[in-house]
Amino acid sequence: MSAPLLSVRKLRVEFATRKGPLVALDDVSFDIARGEVLGVVGESGAGKSLTGLAIMGLIDPPGRIVSGEILLDGERIDHLSEDRMRLIRGPRIAMIFQDPLTSLDPLFTVGDQLVETIRAHQPLSAQAARQKAIGLLGEVGIPAPEQRVDSWPHEFSGGMRQRVVIALAMCAEPELIVADEPTTALDVSVQAQIIRLLKRLARERGLSVMLVTHDMGVIAETADRVAVMYAGRVVETGPVREVVHAALHPYAQGLMAAIPTLETRAVRLAQIPGSMPRLAPRTRPYCAFHTRCDKRFEPCSSIAPPVTRMGGREVACWLHEPVPAGAAR
Amino acid sequence: MSEARTLVEVEGLRRTFDVSRPWLTRMLAREPQRFLKAVDGVSFDIKAGETFAIVGESGSGKSTVARMVVGLLEATAGKVTIDRFEIRAGADSVEARRVRRRIQMIFQDPFASLNPRWRVGDIIAEPIIAFGMPKPAGGRDDAPSPEATRRRVGELLGLVGLDPVDARKYPHQFSGGQRQRIAIARALAAGPDFIACDEPTSALDVSVQAQILNLMRDLQEQLGLTFLFISHNLSVVRHMATRVGVMYLGKLVEIGNAAELFARPRHPYTRMLLDSVPDLSMVGKDRTPVAGEIPSPIDPPKGCAFHPRCKFAVDICRIDVPPLIDGVACHLAQDGRLPDLSS
Numbered sequence: 001m002s003a004p005l006l007s008v009r010k011l012r013v014e015f016a017t018r019k020g021p022l023v024a025l026d027d028v029s030f031d032i033a034r035g036e037v038l039g040v041v042g043e044s045g046a047g048k049s050l051t052g053l054a055i056m057g058l059i060d061p062p063g064r065i066v067s068g069e070i071l072l073d074g075e076r077i078d079h080l081s082e083d084r085m086r087l088i089r090g091p092r093i094a095m096i097f098q099d100p101l102t103s104l105d106p107l108f109t110v111g112d113q114l115v116e117t118i119r120a121h122q123p124l125s126a127q128a129a130r131q132k133a134i135g136l137l138g139e140v141g142i143p144a145p146e147q148r149v150d151s152w153p154h155e156f157s158g159g160m161r162q163r164v165v166i167a168l169a170m171c172a173e174p175e176l177i178v179a180d181e182p183t184t185a186l187d188v189s190v191q192a193q194i195i196r197l198l199k200r201l202a203r204e205r206g207l208s209v210m211l212v213t214h215d216m217g218v219i220a221e222t223a224d225r226v227a228v229m230y231a232g233r234v235v236e237t238g239p240v241r242e243v244v245h246a247a248l249h250p251y252a253q254g255l256m257a258a259i260p261t262l263e264t265r266a267v268r269l270a271q272i273p274g275s276m277p278r279l280a281p282r283t284r285p286y287c288a289f290h291t292r293c294d295k296r297f298e299p300c301s302s303i304a305p306p307v308t309r310m311g312g313r314e315v316a317c318w319l320h321e322p323v324p325a326g327a328a329r
Numbered sequence: 330m331s332e333a334r335t336l337v338e339v340e341g342l343r344r345t346f347d348v349s350r351p352w353l354t355r356m357l358a359r360e361p362q363r364f365l366k367a368v369d370g371v372s373f374d375i376k377a378g379e380t381f382a383i384v385g386e387s388g389s390g391k392s393t394v395a396r397m398v399v400g401l402l403e404a405t406a407g408k409v410t411i412d413r414f415e416i417r418a419g420a421d422s423v424e425a426r427r428v429r430r431r432i433q434m435i436f437q438d439p440f441a442s443l444n445p446r447w448r449v450g451d452i453i454a455e456p457i458i459a460f461g462m463p464k465p466a467g468g469r470d471d472a473p474s475p476e477a478t479r480r481r482v483g484e485l486l487g488l489v490g491l492d493p494v495d496a497r498k499y500p501h502q503f504s505g506g507q508r509q510r511i512a513i514a515r516a517l518a519a520g521p522d523f524i525a526c527d528e529p530t531s532a533l534d535v536s537v538q539a540q541i542l543n544l545m546r547d548l549q550e551q552l553g554l555t556f557l558f559i560s561h562n563l564s565v566v567r568h569m570a571t572r573v574g575v576m577y578l579g580k581l582v583e584i585g586n587a588a589e590l591f592a593r594p595r596h597p598y599t600r601m602l603l604d605s606v607p608d609l610s611m612v613g614k615d616r617t618p619v620a621g622e623i624p625s626p627i628d629p630p631k632g633c634a635f636h637p638r639c640k641f642a643v644d645i646c647r648i649d650v651p652p653l654i655d656g657v658a659c660h661l662a663q664d665g666r667l668p669d670l671s672s
Contacts, residue, residue: 217564260565265588
C-alpha cells in the first residue's frame with residue numbers, strides 16, 4: 001500500500017473541566033488511503049464525531065489536542081495556525097454534517113452559496129464559477145441543475161439538500177471528505193441514494209471519505225475498511241468484510257450480533273449488558289469494555305490492552321495479545 | 330397462538346390537518362383552505378397477544394395512526410374499538426376510563442417523555458394512582474395504599490431490569506436505555522393489555538436497542554401483552570412483529586403476516602423499502618436505489634400515490650386509487666401482473 005493520505009497517530013483529546021481534564025479521545029490511530037472509504041462506527045459518546053472534528057481542526061476550547069499527530073500526505077496538520085488551516089479546510093479536507101438544513105444558509109440561493117465557496121478557493125469569474133456550480137449540482141445528481149441553481153434551500157427535499165451539501169463540499173476539489181452521519185436524517189430509500197453517490201464520488205474522483213456513523217449497515221455497504229470506536233479508543237480496525245463477519249474484539253462482535261437483520265426473526269437478539277462508561281479523567285488503566293465483556297480475564301481490569309497488528313487488521317484486546325508476565329494483578 | 334380474539338379494531342381511520350394560511354392572508358390572496366391528509370382511510374385489526382407493526386418513511390402517517398388508536402388525537406373519521414368499546418379522544422365516562430387503563434403508550438424520546446422534576450418512583454406510581462392497582466382477572470380498582478403503591482413500583486422496576494432503589498432517583502441520573510426502561514415500567518403500571526410503541530428504540534444505540542427489544546418481547550410473553558409497534562426501521566420490525574402494515578402517504582399499501590411479507594413482499598413500495606435497507610450482508614455489493622422521495626401529503630399524486638416512483642406503473646395507476654384488497658393496494662399485484670421477485 002502506498003503512503004496513506006491521512007494518518008492519525010496516537011491522538012489524544014482532552015476537555016478541561018472544573019474538576020480537571022476529561023479524556024475524550026485516547027490513543028486513536030488509523031490511516032485512510034487515497035480513494036478509500038473508511039467507516040468509523042461506534043455508539044453515541046464513543047468519540048467518532050470528535051475524531052472528525054479533530055482532523056478538521058475544529059476542536060474548540062475547553063477541548064484540545066494534547067498529544068499525537070494528524071498527518072495529511074505526510075505533513076502534520078494538527079498544530080497549524082488558523083490561517084494555514086484555512087488553506088487545508090476546504091481545498092484539501094471538506095466536511096459534511098448530519099442535518100443538511102442547518103448546513104445551508106436559508107437566505108441565499110444554493111447557487112449563491114456554491115459560487116461564493118468556489119470563488120473563495122479558486123480565482124474564477126462569477127460566470128465561470130456559476131458554470132462550475134451547475135456542473136457540480138449535475139454531478140451530485142440534482143435534476144435540471146441549470147434551473148435548480150437558483151432555488152432556495154427550502155425548495156429542496158431532504159435528500160436533495162444533502163446532495164447540495166455534498167456539492168458544496170466538492171467545490172474546492174478536496175482530497176478527503178469527512179462525512180459525519182450524512183444519511184442519519186434521511187429516509188431509507190433516500191439514504192440508499194446518498195450512499196451510492198458517495199461511493200461513486202470516491203471511485204470516480206479518487207476521493208477519500210471518512211464516513212462517521214452509528215449505523216453498521218451503512219458502513220457495511222459503503223466502506224472499504226472500518227474502525228470501531230468505544231469510549232474514546234479505536235478497539236478494532238480492518239477490512240469491512242472481515243470485521244462484519246468475523247470481528248476480533250468482543251465489543252465489535254457484540255455490536256454486529258445486536259443488529260437485527262431482515263432475514264429471520266431471531267428468538268432473541270444478542271445483547272451487551274450495561275452501557276458505555278462516561279469520560280474518565282485520565283487514561284484508563286484497564287480495558288474500558290471489561291465491565292460489559294463476557295470474555296474478560298485478569299489483565300482486562302488492570303492494564304489497558306495495546307493495539308495489536310494482525311495482518312491487515314488491528315485490535316486492542318488482551319484475547320489477541322500475549323499478556324506480559326507478572327502484569328496481571 | 331391458540332386464542333385468536335381480536336383486541337383492537339381500526340376502521341376507516343382518517344385524519345386531516347388544516348394547514349391553511351391565516352384567514353386574512355388567505356382572503357387577500359384569494360386562496361382556498363388547504364388540508365393535509367395525514368391518515369387517509371386506514372383499517373386493520375390486532376389480535377390479542379400479537380405485535381402489529383406499522384412501517385413507513387417519515388410523513389407516511391404512522392405516528393398519527395398510533396396517536397389516534399390510543400385516543401391521544403381525535404380522528405376526523407373512522408373509529409377505533411378495543412374489545413368492542415369505541416375509543417374517543419377526551420371521553421371521560423366511567424366506561425371510557427376502564428378501557429383506557431388497558432391502553433398505554435411508549436414514546437420515542439425517553440428524554441422528553443419523563444418529567445425531569447419527578448422522582449422515578451412518582452413517575453411510575455402516577456398511573457397506579459390515576460387508575461388504581463391492577464387486579465388479576467380484571468377485578469375492580471381499589472384505592473391503593475402508599476405502601477402497596479411503593480411495593481408495586483419496586484416490582485415494576487425489577488420487571489424492567491432496574492433496581493427498586495432507583496425509585497428515589499431522578500430521570501437525569503439514568504442513561505437513554507435505562508430511561509426507556511422507566512418509560513416501559515410506567516406503561517406497565519396500570520396493568521394494560523395493549524401498548525402502542527412509537528419508535529421506542531430509534532433514539533437508542535444498537536447495543537441498548539437490543540436490550541430494550543429483548544425486554545419488550547420477554548414482557549409480552551410474560552404478561553400476554555399486545556403491541557402496536559411503529560417504526561421506520563425494517564430490521565427492528567422484522568424482529569418484533571407478527572403482522573405488518575406498510576404505510577405510504579397516509580394509506581396502508583400492504584398488510585400481512587410478517588414472515589410472509591418480508592419473504593415475499595407484493596407491493597412495489599414494500600419491495601423498494603426492503604431493497605434499500607443497508608444490511609450487514611451487503612458488504613461489497615452494489616445496488617440501484619429507487620429514485621425520488623416521498624411526495625408532500627398536502628398535494629399527493631393522483632391515482633396510486635406511489636406511481637411517480639414505481640417502475641412498473643401503467644396508465645391505470647395514474648388515474649385510479651387502488652383499494653386494499655387481499656392485503657395489497659396495487660393494481661398490478663392484484664392482477665398478478667407484477668414480475669416475480671428474483672434476486
